[in-house]
Amino acid sequence: MTYAASPTRYDKMQYRRSGRSGLILPAISLGLWQNFGGNRDHDTAAEILAYAFDAGIIHFDLANNYGPPPGSAEELFGTVMAREFRPYRDEMIISTKAGYRMWPGPFGEFGSRKYLVASLDQSLTRMGLDYVDIFYSHRFDPNTPLEETMGALADIVASGKALYVGISSYPEAETREAHRILKEMGVACTIHQPSYSVINRWIENDRTIDACSELGIGIIAFSPLTQGVLSGKYNTGGKDGTRGGNANSTLRASHIAPNVLEAVERLMPIAERRGQTMVQLALSWVLRRPEVTSALIGVRNLEQLKDNLGALDNLDFSDEELAAIDAATRGGQMDLLPRPQGWLR
Ligand SMILES: NC(=O)c1ccc[n+]([C@@H]2O[C@H](COP(=O)([O-])OP(=O)(O)OC[C@H]3O[C@@H](n4cnc5c(N)ncnc54)[C@H](OP(=O)(O)O)[C@@H]3O)[C@@H](O)[C@H]2O)c1
Numbered sequence: 537m538t539y540a541a542s543p544t545r546y547d548k549m550q551y552r553r554s555g556r557s558g559l560i561l562p563a564i565s566l567g568l569w570q571n572f573g574g575n576r577d578h579d580t581a582a583e584i585l586a587y588a589f590d591a592g593i594i595h596f597d598l599a600n601n602y603g604p605p606p607g608s609a610e611e612l613f614g615t616v617m618a619r620e621f622r623p624y625r626d627e628m629i630i631s632t633k634a635g636y637r638m639w640p641g642p643f644g645e646f647g648s649r650k651y652l653v654a655s656l657d658q659s660l661t662r663m664g665l666d667y668v669d670i671f672y673s674h675r676f677d678p679n680t681p682l683e684e685t686m687g688a689l690a691d692i693v694a695s696g697k698a699l700y701v702g703i704s705s706y707p708e709a710e711t712r713e714a715h716r717i718l719k720e721m722g723v724a725c726t727i728h729q730p731s732y733s734v735i736n737r738w739i740e741n742d743r744t745i746d747a748c749s750e751l752g753i754g755i756i757a758f759s760p761l762t763q764g765v766l767s768g769k770y771n772t773g774g775k776d777g778t779r780g781g782n783a784n785s786t787l788r789a790s791h792i793a794p795n796v797l798e799a800v801e802r803l804m805p806i807a808e809r810r811g812q813t814m815v816q817l818a819l820s821w822v823l824r825r826p827e828v829t830s831a832l833i834g835v836r837n838l839e840q841l842k843d844n845l846g847a848l849d850n851l852d853f854s855d856e857e858l859a860a861i862d863a864a865t866r867g868g869q870m871d872l873l874p875r876p877q878g879w880l881r
Pocket residue numbers: 566567568569570571597598674704705729758759760761762763764765767769777778779780815832833834835836839840841843844
């Protein structure tokens with residue numbers, strides 16, 4: 537059956553501007569990192585993506601390596617684009633990235649001009665698109681001059697293959713430098729994509745969030761549930777089918793350490809008092825900061841997506857609630873993607 541988007545799709549979602557740009561994103565965006573790869577059939581993927589779009593989620597986040605296997609999430613999204621979403625392309629913000637290992641040899645990862653340009657061409661082919669809305673440098677490359685990486689992003693904008701460009705997981709100093717170089721070339725660094733959650737606050741600690749605010753760069757926070765840890769499911773032990781129950785997953789045992797689980801436990805009564813589920817508390821907490829344009833979630837099924845969307849019903853926090861959350865999570869902090877410090881210092 538042909539998909540027809542819901543006429544009420546813009547009624548409930550909140551939309552926020554990315555920094556000082558014309559890019560506007562839904563408060564909740566959907567990423568296709570782990571749950572839309574080669575094992576996912578088209579119809580289930582289309583059902584989840586269509587439900588998201590009908591709920592006002594107009595932003596879908598991808599990267600060259602999403603799957604598994606790498607590339608398969610873009611391919612699957614391409615089939616949904618072709619079969620369901622094509623009439624709605626101009627309503628959508630679709631992003632992709634390059635930075636992590638995608639093919640063998642010296643030009644299959646990091647930040648060279650050769651890798652970024654070739655990778656974007658491959659991503660466009662896999663998704664059946666003429667352009668993406670946002671293209672990211674997926675990680676800082678300590679060995680390639682930042683002028684080259686940012687120069688490639690600027691040229692990609694000039695080529696029309698991306699409308700906006702951004703950076704992902706760049707620490708504070710590297711963020712400032714990327715912004716400066718792009719600005720000199722007349723291109724805005726429109727958006728930063730770091731990990732951020734109530735138990736993963738590195739962007740607050742190294743002041744990347746302050747740099748983004750000062751420079752007018754929007755923030756889209758990835759893994760706001762710390763890959764599911766903040767749902768509380770690992771406190772109750774039910775690991776079946778989850779990332780934490782998969783030995784090869786990106787959610788490692790160190791991420792679900794006892795001190796982290798204790799912090800999650802202490803958050804539970806706070807969520808209950810707010811009339812929220814744990815994931816709703818976690819998402820609304822990330823969105824409390826005006827610098828955060830969007831919370832970038834991943835979902836394995838429709839039930840998770842519905843639960844997460846409920847966060848939009850209560851985005852306000854009292855000072856007492858915020859203090860209680862800080863106290864609950866003290867001692868339970870972690871960094872999903874530890875970065876070498878001092879690259880540009
Ligand atoms: N730029 C980067 O370097 C980078 C890195 C990572 C992610 N990202 C982006 O961020 C997106 C989100 O990352 P993420 O998937 O780690 O985000 P997340 O929202 O923190 O974690 C998603 C996982 O949490 C669990 N979950 C979600 N909703 C739930 C619910 N209502 N109840 C119980 N469990 C729930 C599910 O785990 P189970 O499957 O275990 O049930 C789901 O797969 C990615 O798709 C990608 O677009 C970017």
